[in-house]
Amino acid sequence: MKDKEFKIYFDRAVAKRKIAQEIAALRKAYNITQAQLAKEIKTSQQAISRLESPNDKRMPSLVFLDKIAKVFDRRLVISLQK
Numbered sequence: 001m002k003d004k005e006f007k008i009y010f011d012r013a014v015a016k017r018k019i020a021q022e023i024a025a026l027r028k029a030y031n032i033t034q035a036q037l038a039k040e041i042k043t044s045q046q047a048i049s050r051l052e053s054p055n056d057k058r059m060p061s062l063v064f065l066d067k068i069a070k071v072f073d074r075r076l077v078i079s080l081q082k
Contacts, residue, residue: 017054019065024052026072041067 027037027048034048041064050056051064062076069076 012059013057016057016059019060020052020054023068026074027052030072032071037068037071040071 027034032040034052035045038045038048043064050058051060062078066076
């Protein structure tokens with residue numbers, strides 16, 4: 001694998017982990033279970049569990065993240081940085 005490819009995969013993994021940690025922290029701060037959050041956004045508890053798992057490599061959709069953000073009265077902000 002080329003260095004550029006490795007960086008892409010590495011950056012993606014770091015971003016996924018940050019998303020997972022932030023959502024788990026918010027959920028815990030609000031004393032909301034995975035099942036309760038899932039019910040709020042009309043998804044399964046397993047989907048929330050996968051999202052919070054550091055082992056799951058799938059990147060959540062922006063729509064999914066926006067739904068979660070709204071539960072916590074937050075805005076989803078995306079930034080393109082150099």
